[in-house]
Each structure stands twice: as C-alpha cells, then as structure tokens.
Amino acid sequence: MLAVMHNPVTLRDVARAAKVSVSTASRALAGAGLTSKVTAARLRAVATELGxxxxxxxxxxxxxxxRLIGLVVHNLENASFRVLAEVAQQRLRAAGYQVILCITADDPEQEAETIATLMDQRADGLIICPTGQNGARLAALERNGTPVACVIRRDEAVELETVLAADPEGAFEGTRHLLELGHRRIGLIVGRPETTSGRERLSGYRRALQEAGLGFDASLVHAGRYHPEVGLAGCQALLDRPDRPTALFVANHEATLGVLRGLAERGIIIPDDLSVLCYEDSPSLAWQRPAISVVDNGPAALAELAVDRLLRRLRGSPAGAAREYRIGARLIQRQSCRPLSLPVEA
Amino acid sequence: MLAVMHNPVTLRDVARAAKVSVSTASRALAGAGLTSKVTAARLRAVATELGxxxxxxxxxxxxxxxRLIGLVVHNLENASFRVLAEVAQQRLRAAGYQVILCITADDPEQEAETIATLMDQRADGLIICPTGQNGARLAALERNGTPVACVIRRDEAVELETVLAADPEGAFEGTRHLLELGHRRIGLIVGRPETTSGRERLSGYRRALQEAGLGFDASLVHAGRYHPEVGLAGCQALLDRPDRPTALFVANHEATLGVLRGLAERGIIIPDDLSVLCYEDSPSLAWQRPAISVVDNGPAALAELAVDRLLRRLRGSPAGAAREYRIGARLIQRQSCRPLSLPVEA
DNA sequence: CTTGCAACCGCAAACGATTGCAGTCCATGC
DNA sequence: GCATGGACTGCAATCGTTTGCGGTTGCAAG
Incomplete structure (x- = not known):
C-alpha cells in the first residue's frame, strides 16, 4: 500500500480484460488497421477504462x-537561447517528443559530458548550440543515426545541419543604418573573435564601413564576452577617447545593459548625445525609454527552422544537401538612433 | 552501413569479450563489491575499451x-522560472538525473497533458510551478510513488511539499521601507487576487499600512497579469489620480518594465518625483539607471530547496511533516527610492 | 580426506512493449 | 464438396538490463 506502485496497468492487463493476446492488444491500440474494427474499438474502450x-x-x-530530444544551450538568460528553448519545447511536444534540457555554460567539458549522457538516454535527436570543441562527438552521433541540428552557433570543425542568423548581413544593415544617419565614428562592442558570431558581426560592420568609403579603425572596436560588464567597460573605453564615437553598435543585448548604464552614469542622453543600436532584441530593450533600436536576429524563426530540420530527419529524410541555413535579421527602428545633424562640439 | 545503428555495444558484448556471464558483467560494473576485485577491474577495462x-x-x-525529472514551468521569461530551470537542471544533473522541460503557459490544459506524458515517461519525480487546477493529478502521481515538489506557486487544493517565497513578509518589508521613507500614498501594482502570490503580496502591503496606522485605499491598488502592459496601464491609472501616489510598489519585474515606460513618457524622474520599488529582481532592473530597488524573492534559493526536497524523497525519505517551506525575501536598496522630504506641491 | 563456509559466478526469469511468422476461421468460387 | 485466399489473431522471440536463486570453487579447519 505505501510501497511504490508505478502505474501498474500494463498491456497484459488490458489484453486479459479484453480476452485477447497481448499482441492483438498492441496492434489494436497502435491504430493502423491491423485488427478488425470491432476488436480495435473494444480494446480502446477497455484501455481507457482501465486507464x-x-x-x-x-x-x-x-x-x-x-522520443526524447536533447536541447543543449549555453544558458537561459540570453534571449536567443531562451526563445529557442521555448519554441523547441512547444513544437517538439506537439510532434510527440519530449525535450531534455541541458545547459553547458559554454563549457566544452560540460558539453561533452552532456552529449554522452544524451547518448545513454538514447535521445532520438539533438538541437544544440555548440561550443565548437566537440565536433567529433557530434559527428559520431550522426554516424550512429542520431540526427543533430546546430542552431545559433556553429561547430566549424564538422559538417552538420546548422541554422544561423544572417549575422554578417545583419551587422551590415545595422552599421549602414547608422552611417545613413550621418554617423562616421561608430563604436562597436562585439563578441570575441574566436567565436563565429563575433567574427561575422565584425565583418558586417567592416564591410558597411568599407562600402561607405570609410577606413576601419580597430581602436573603435571592443571585443569581449556577452555580458553587461563587458558592455560597461567597452562603453567607458570608447567614451574616454578624445574623438569619441557618435554612435555605438552593441552586438548583444546583455552587453547593451552595461553600455546603457555607462552612458547614464556620464549623463549622456540617448539619442541626443549619442545613438545606440543593439544586435538582438529583448523585452527590456523594447520597453526601455528611450526604446532601443535593434537589429532583430529572429530567434523564434531560427528555432522553428532548426526544429523543422530535425523533425524532417527524424521522419527519415536524409540530411539536406545545403547544410547551412540562414535566417534574415531585420532592423527595428525605435528611439535610440537619430541623425547626426552637426558635428559634436570641438 | 547507412542504416541506423544506435551504439551497438551491449552488456552481452562486454561479457562475451571478458568471458563471463552477463550477470557478472552487470554486477561488476555496478560497483558495489558483488564480484572479486580482479574481475571487476577486468570488466571495467573491457567496458571502456569497447566503449x-x-x-x-x-x-x-x-x-x-x-532517472528523468519533469520540470514544469509557466514560461522562461520570468526571472524566477528561468533561474529555477537553470538551477534545477544543474543540480539534478549533478545528482544523476536528466530534466525534461515542460512549459505550460500557465494553462491548466497544457499542464494536465504534460503531467500525463510525464507519467508515461515514467519520470522519477516532478518539480512544478502549478497552475492550481490539477491538484488531483498531482496527488495521483504522489500516490503512485512519484514525488512531487511544488515551487514558486502553490496548488491549494492538495497537500504537497511546496517551497515558496515569503511573499507576505517580503511585501510587508517592501511597503514598510517606503513608509519609513515617509511615503503615505503608495500605489500597488500586483497580481490577480485569484493567485496565491497576488493575494499574499497584497496582504503584506495591507499589513504594513495597518501597522503604520494608515487606512487601506483600494483605489491605490491595480491588479492584473504579470506583464509590462499591465504595469503600464496601472501606472497610468495611478498617475491620473488627483492625489497621485508618491511611491509605487510593483509586485513583479515584468510589470515594472511597463511602469518604467509609463513614468518616462510623462517625464517623471525616479526617484526625485516618485519612488519605485519592485518585487522580484532581474538583471535589467539591476543594470538600469537609476538602478531599481527590489525585494528579492531569492529564486535560486527557492530552486535549491525544491531540488533538495525532491532529491531527499527520491532517495527514499518520506515527505517531511512540514509540507510548506518558505524562503525569506530581502530588500535590496538601490537608487529608485528616496525619502519624501516635503509634501509634493499642491 | 572430508566438511563447512564464504566468496564468486551463471542461469534464467523478469521488466513491458513490438513484430515476424504461422495458424485459425470464414466466405467465396468452382 | 473442396480448394483458395484473405482477414484476424496468437505464439514466441526480442530489445538490454537487473537480480533471486542455486551451483562452483577454494581454502581452512577438523
């Protein structure tokens, strides 16, 4: 009575109750027309009756x-990862899968361990934001017949279906927007160059500058982790320059929190004194006053496509020929960027 | 070759390779001293050799x-749920469990469905922020021997181990802080009274008022969902009063985004013109300028205790006699509250 | 050389489903 | 009346482990 008794009614029980064999019970409940309509109906009745x-x-x-899918993300604070988790969970559940949540903190060790346990669990597939250090393991998974979809981040060492934001274009668009507003000295706070996203966002920025006929000034870019502290430090460094930038492009919403504080501390008014544009949207940026303009990398669309690709392969389709998919980023103009009418004093 | 071949090396294989029976292989690998040291060692060697x-x-x-634990939350945007997910995932993994993530959007239907599939999956336990409508199902789970820990929210219909924030005390502390600063008209934006948290936070507010010898003015409280829109609407309504409040206590960090915008739109300066205090911390409130004072409900501590309770029961301990645990909330003073020196003009 | 006692080990039965194969039944056509 | 075939159904093996029970083995004591 007080012992454990995990839902004890089994297929045997319903078979017995319906006076058929376990196999017919199985087939009847499977739904395809493997049994006569009448037994099928009876079995269904008995089954629900017995619970x-x-x-x-x-x-x-x-x-x-x-029917378990591993979802491997770096954290849940970053908005892209968060909506990935939300969307993936919702859609996979709708398709009859459950998701196992794994958080790696961007640490290859934890990622490796996580992949191993996911294999033990016989996960049917994986959606992962890879650190980039475990390509071999992921490839091994694929070889074992477990489809893997990378998303948001890429593992450069190995060919896997990967869906990414159009970072180079997005960063290009964002930078060009600032250029069109007349800005010429645009500070960039961006991810570390070891990461794909860091490199790609930087390259978009450079290309926009180049197309505008402007030289690239490395001292205007500040690279670091995606964290408010980094944004704050970058902001301070850039503002300490004698010819300080008239606009800041911050390549991540967490870092943006830091630059907003940095600006506020110095009494710099957005957008009057300085324009700010952020890569990646988040609710707090949207509700902020002034509302921060962003280039939205479309995390929901990223997630949806990644889930789609994975489901397709789970249903048996081979991996697509095109291994890499890009989701377009789009500029959302709010209130944090304004035209540079006059050169700032001095 | 190109067929599916989920990691094919099984216990049989290692047993065969080590020339022992499957059972000894099993026992050897189990670790407890069920076999001689030497066979154990040999088996371990063979096992890792064969992968x-x-x-x-x-x-x-x-x-x-x-070894699967269901984690059922309303969403991942709210900071409390988010850190719950992060902490639970991390600690349960450390204890050898995997986490199945389920998002209910606070919808009893989805919650019910989710609980059912979790049972099918033979989850060993559940950590859940209940909607409150599925108490019977949760009780059934418990009866089947699957421990359930409620956290952050409570299901009032049924006795389950539950860990909650000390909402009444937290709201009391927050309100008293504002009272001590001299505020007398304190607006409250709070959750719906159907929810435990809505009621409890309101009651803390009322008690503080009462202890300060102040009457309760229902027109100063605005109840609604935990959403920026609600904060914005509440803020506007409260500011439209002839005797507008000198301080606002906002019982949730998402709603706070809305009131901050509402205030900014009217050019009201925090804390000079109005003090703002928020229940629940979040990074954006902390990095905001001025930084918003909050009463922190300690989501990490909540999560840790919930996980602890669950693990204890998974290890076989019976449910504690005390079914409800409270985590103390604490005031974090930042820059959004200031003493009311003079009565406002008029 | 027996006996007793541990310490190990293997056999085989579970756990609860799916599925290839073979058997049963009935209706049909000749 | 009998062969033919189709539609259902049941038997039994299987998936990869764990585990109760009985059997071997080795060694010390008598």
Whole structure:
C-alpha cells in the first residue's frame, strides 16, 4: 500500500480484460488497421477504462527510440537561447517528443559530458548550440543515426545541419543604418573573435564601413564576452577617447545593459548625445525609454527552422544537401538612433 | 552501413569479450563489491575499451526508474522560472538525473497533458510551478510513488511539499521601507487576487499600512497579469489620480518594465518625483539607471530547496511533516527610492 | 580426506512493449 | 464438396538490463 506502485496497468492487463493476446492488444491500440474494427474499438474502450498508459521505456527499448530530444544551450538568460528553448519545447511536444534540457555554460567539458549522457538516454535527436570543441562527438552521433541540428552557433570543425542568423548581413544593415544617419565614428562592442558570431558581426560592420568609403579603425572596436560588464567597460573605453564615437553598435543585448548604464552614469542622453543600436532584441530593450533600436536576429524563426530540420530527419529524410541555413535579421527602428545633424562640439 | 545503428555495444558484448556471464558483467560494473576485485577491474577495462555505455531505457525498464525529472514551468521569461530551470537542471544533473522541460503557459490544459506524458515517461519525480487546477493529478502521481515538489506557486487544493517565497513578509518589508521613507500614498501594482502570490503580496502591503496606522485605499491598488502592459496601464491609472501616489510598489519585474515606460513618457524622474520599488529582481532592473530597488524573492534559493526536497524523497525519505517551506525575501536598496522630504506641491 | 563456509559466478526469469511468422476461421468460387 | 485466399489473431522471440536463486570453487579447519 505505501510501497511504490508505478502505474501498474500494463498491456497484459488490458489484453486479459479484453480476452485477447497481448499482441492483438498492441496492434489494436497502435491504430493502423491491423485488427478488425470491432476488436480495435473494444480494446480502446477497455484501455481507457482501465486507464492504460503505454510504458515509454519498454516501447523505447523495443523500437529503439526514446522520443526524447536533447536541447543543449549555453544558458537561459540570453534571449536567443531562451526563445529557442521555448519554441523547441512547444513544437517538439506537439510532434510527440519530449525535450531534455541541458545547459553547458559554454563549457566544452560540460558539453561533452552532456552529449554522452544524451547518448545513454538514447535521445532520438539533438538541437544544440555548440561550443565548437566537440565536433567529433557530434559527428559520431550522426554516424550512429542520431540526427543533430546546430542552431545559433556553429561547430566549424564538422559538417552538420546548422541554422544561423544572417549575422554578417545583419551587422551590415545595422552599421549602414547608422552611417545613413550621418554617423562616421561608430563604436562597436562585439563578441570575441574566436567565436563565429563575433567574427561575422565584425565583418558586417567592416564591410558597411568599407562600402561607405570609410577606413576601419580597430581602436573603435571592443571585443569581449556577452555580458553587461563587458558592455560597461567597452562603453567607458570608447567614451574616454578624445574623438569619441557618435554612435555605438552593441552586438548583444546583455552587453547593451552595461553600455546603457555607462552612458547614464556620464549623463549622456540617448539619442541626443549619442545613438545606440543593439544586435538582438529583448523585452527590456523594447520597453526601455528611450526604446532601443535593434537589429532583430529572429530567434523564434531560427528555432522553428532548426526544429523543422530535425523533425524532417527524424521522419527519415536524409540530411539536406545545403547544410547551412540562414535566417534574415531585420532592423527595428525605435528611439535610440537619430541623425547626426552637426558635428559634436570641438 | 547507412542504416541506423544506435551504439551497438551491449552488456552481452562486454561479457562475451571478458568471458563471463552477463550477470557478472552487470554486477561488476555496478560497483558495489558483488564480484572479486580482479574481475571487476577486468570488466571495467573491457567496458571502456569497447566503449560500452549502458542502455538507460533497458535499465529503467528493469529498475522502474528512468532517472528523468519533469520540470514544469509557466514560461522562461520570468526571472524566477528561468533561474529555477537553470538551477534545477544543474543540480539534478549533478545528482544523476536528466530534466525534461515542460512549459505550460500557465494553462491548466497544457499542464494536465504534460503531467500525463510525464507519467508515461515514467519520470522519477516532478518539480512544478502549478497552475492550481490539477491538484488531483498531482496527488495521483504522489500516490503512485512519484514525488512531487511544488515551487514558486502553490496548488491549494492538495497537500504537497511546496517551497515558496515569503511573499507576505517580503511585501510587508517592501511597503514598510517606503513608509519609513515617509511615503503615505503608495500605489500597488500586483497580481490577480485569484493567485496565491497576488493575494499574499497584497496582504503584506495591507499589513504594513495597518501597522503604520494608515487606512487601506483600494483605489491605490491595480491588479492584473504579470506583464509590462499591465504595469503600464496601472501606472497610468495611478498617475491620473488627483492625489497621485508618491511611491509605487510593483509586485513583479515584468510589470515594472511597463511602469518604467509609463513614468518616462510623462517625464517623471525616479526617484526625485516618485519612488519605485519592485518585487522580484532581474538583471535589467539591476543594470538600469537609476538602478531599481527590489525585494528579492531569492529564486535560486527557492530552486535549491525544491531540488533538495525532491532529491531527499527520491532517495527514499518520506515527505517531511512540514509540507510548506518558505524562503525569506530581502530588500535590496538601490537608487529608485528616496525619502519624501516635503509634501509634493499642491 | 572430508566438511563447512564464504566468496564468486551463471542461469534464467523478469521488466513491458513490438513484430515476424504461422495458424485459425470464414466466405467465396468452382 | 473442396480448394483458395484473405482477414484476424496468437505464439514466441526480442530489445538490454537487473537480480533471486542455486551451483562452483577454494581454502581452512577438523
């Protein structure tokens, strides 16, 4: 009575109750027309009557499919990862899968360990924002027949289906927007150059400058982790320059929190004294006053496509020929950028 | 070759390779001293050599334990839920469990469905922020031997181990802080009274007023969902009063985004013109300028305790006698509250 | 050389489902 | 009346583990 008794009604029980064999019970409940309509109906009735629920473990053991998908992200604070988690969970559940949440803190060790346990769990597939250090393991997964979809980040060492934001174009658009407003000295606070996103966003910025006939001034870019502290430090460094920038392009919403504080501390008014543009949207940037203009990398669309690709392969389609998909980024103009009418004093 | 071949090395294989029976292989690898040291060592060697990884499904089927824990939250945007997910994932993984993420959008239907599939999956336990409409199902789970820990929210219909923030005290402290600063008309933007948190935060506010010898003015409280829109609307309504409040207590960080915008739109300066205090911390409130004072409900501590309680029961301890645990909230003073020196003009 | 006692080890039965194969039944056509 | 075939159904093996139970083995004591 007080012992454990995990839902004890099994397929045997319903078979017995309906006076058929376990196999017919299985087939009847499977739905395809493997049995006569009447037995099927009877079995369904008995099953619901008894409150039968199939044991996913047993089924998985036999069918070699756990209907579990691993979702591997760096954290849940970054808005892109967060909506990835939300969207993936929602859509995969709708498709009959459960998601196992794994957080790596961008640490290859944890990522490796996570991948291993996911294999033990016989996960049917993986959606992962890779650190980039475990390509071999991911490739091994694929070889074992477990589809892997990379998203938001890429593992450069290995060919995997990957869906990314159009970072180079997005950064290009953003920078060009500032240029069109007349800005010439545009500070950039961006991710570390070891990361794809850091490099790509930087390259978009450079290309925009170049197309505008402007030289590239490395001292205007400040690279670091995606964290408010970094934004604050970058902001301070850039503002300490004698010819301080008239606009700041911040390549991440967390870092933007830091630059906003940095500006406020110095009494610099956005957008009157300085324009600010952020790569990646987030609710707090949208509700902020003045509302911060952003180039939205479309995390929901990224997530949806990644899930789609994975589901397609789970249904048996081979990996697409095109291994890399890009989701367009788009500029959302709010109130933090304004035309540079006059050169600032001095 | 191109067929699916989920990691094919099984216990049989390592047993065969080591020339022992499957059972000894199992026992040797289990670790407890069920075999001689030497066979154990040999088996371990062979196992790693062959790259053996136990099949969790098969093991789970036999041991009636999936080592899967369901984590059921309303969303991932709210900071409390988010850190719950992060902390739970991290600590449960450390204890050898995986987390199945389920998002209910605070919808009882989805919650019910989610609970059902979690049962099918033979989840070993549940950490849940209940909607409050599925108490019966949760109780059924418990009866089947699956421990359930509620956190952040409570299901009032049923007795379950529950860890909550000390909302009444927290709201009391917050309100008293504002009172001590001299504020007398304090607007409250709070959750709907159908929710425990809405009621409790309101009650703390009322008690503080009462202890200060002040009457309760229902027109100073604005109740609604935890959403920026609601904060904005509440803020506008309160500011339209002839005797507008000199301080606002906003019972949720998302709603606070809305009131901050509302204030900014009217050119009201925090804290000079109006003091703002928020219940629940979040990075954007902390980095904001002026930084918003908050009463921190300690989501990490909530999560840790919930996980602890669950783990304890998973290890076999019976449910504690005390079914409800409270985590103290604490005031974090930043820059958004200031003493009311003079009565405002008029 | 027996006996007793541990310490190890293997057999085989589970766990709860799916599925290939073979059997049963009935209706049909000749 | 009998062969033919189709539609259902049941048997039994299987997925990869764990574990109760009985059997071997080795060694010390008698």
């Amino acid at each position: 039968y629920r199939p044991n996913t473990l047993a089924r998985g053991l036999k069918t070699r499919s756990s | 053996y990884r136990p099949n969790t499904l098969a093991r789970g089927l036999k041991t009636r334990s999936s």
